[in-house]
Amino acid sequence: MNKDQVKGVAEKAKGKVNEVIGRATGDTKQEVKGDVQQAIGEVQKKYGDAKEAIKKQAKKAH
Structure with a gap:
C-alpha cells in the first residue's frame, strides 16, 4: 500500500x-x-491503486 492509498482511505x-x-x-x-x-x-x-498496478507491471516486465 502506498502513501496515496493510505491518504485516500484516511480522507x-x-x-x-x-x-x-x-x-x-x-x-x-x-x-x-x-x-x-x-x-x-x-x-x-x-x-494510488493505479500507481501500484503500474509498479507491479513494471516488475513483471523485468
Whole structure:
C-alpha cells in the first residue's frame, strides 16, 4: 500500500465522520463537506491503486 492509498482511505474516513455528524445534527454544510471529502479520498485512493498496478507491471516486465 502506498502513501496515496493510505491518504485516500484516511480522507474517506474523515469524510464519513463529517457526513454522519452533519446528518445527525442537521448541519447540511458539514454533511456536504463530508461527501466531498469522501469523493476526494476515493480519487486519491484510486490514483494510488493505479500507481501500484503500474509498479507491479513494471516488475513483471523485468
